[in-house]
Amino acid sequence: MVFSHFKELYGYRNLIWTLAWGEFKQRYKNSVLGYFWSLLEPLLMLVVLYVVFSNLMRIQVEYYQLFLLLGIILWNFLSRATSMGLNAILGKPSMVQKIYFPRDILVISSCITALLMSIFESLVFIIFMAYFQVPLSANLVYVPLIIALLFLLSMGLSLALAALNVFYRDVQFIWAVILQAGFFATPILYPITIFDESLQKIFLLNPMAHIITAARDTIIYSTPAAPGSLLYAGVMAVIALIVGYLIFAHYEPRFAEEM
Template sequence: MILKHLNELYDYRDLIWKLSWGEFKLRYKNSVLGYFWSLLEPLLMLTVLYLVFSNLMRVQVEHYQLFLLMGIILWNFLSRSTTIGMFAIVGRPDMIKKIYFPRDIFVISSCITALLMSLFESVVFFIFMAVFRVPISVNLVYAPLILIFLFTLALGISMALSALNVYYRDVQFIWDVLMQAGFFATPILYSMDILPETLQKIVLLNPMSRIIISARDTVIYSTPASPEDLLFMFASSAIFLIIGYAVFSRLEPGFAEEI
């Protein structure tokens, strides 16, 4: 059954891309800066956080600008993909009610839109690497794999949220609070070594913590990703995708009536 559904999604690949690219362009249609906002947004956030944490709180981390920017970009992707994905169903009532095709293509296209936005942000990151003369090592080969784990994790969460949001509109407010709390609970602004060992173990249970740490190690610090981290990221992202798909499939039959 799952293979049949995957084949069905493959048949709609052109529609998925058109929805993704169309939503991406729409987000910058009425913006004066247009696509350049994708580059400026993380820079503005980086500037504020860097001034606070490097000067006022005296965070001592090698290449802290890149350390911080990498965390911001990866977290922004999770935040955007789940936020856009959460409204993928409720935001298209006419299409859901009148046209039949796999409804999860809306969620998939939303996550691809967020990915496109993050890829634009990554341009800033690699410019910064060149400015600060940080060499790119062979360990960069791990980056696409880590990105796949991140995309899978975000897609699983987005599928669950999009389905739940059809029935329970409070989900969007709860998720917003969880994302704000998660930003500070994930090692985005600080390194793990400032935490007690017991707390480190708890923080590492968060898949985003491993994803961000592994991405920094492989891209900035030329360190290969550990097999333990790769296995954890694979297992956790797969579990979230399975749970998200199960929730979506269970609630999908009632979408048209509830919307």
């Protein structure tokens, strides 16, 4: 059954891309700066957070600008993918009620849109890498795997949130609070090593902590990603995807009547 569903989704691949690209262009359609916002947004966040945390809190981290910027970009992807995915079904009532297609296509396309936005944001990071003359290494081969794990984790969460939000509208507000808290509970602004081992274990229950740390190790510090981190993140991403799909499949038959 799962294989047949993947086969069906593959048959709709052109629709998925059309929806994803169309939503990406629509987000900047009436913006004066247009696609430049994809570059400016993480840069503005970097400036504010760098001033606060590097000067007031005196955090000493090598290449802290890159350390911070990469964390912001990766978290922005999770935040955007889940926030957009959360409204993927509820935001397109006419399509859901009048046209037949696998409804999870809407969630998948939203996650792809978020990925496109993150790719544009990454241009800023690449410029910073060149400016600081950070050496590249063969450990960059881990990057596609890390991005894939982040994408699967985000899509699993988005599937569950999209389905639940159709029936329980408070989900969107609860998730916004969780994202705000998660930003500070994830090692984006600080290295996890500033805490003692007991607290580190608690923080490392969060798969995003492993994903962000692995990305920094391989991209900025030219060290291989810890196999344990990749394994844990992979297991959590698969669990999130399975649970998200089951929740979505459970509620999907009643989407049209509920909307």
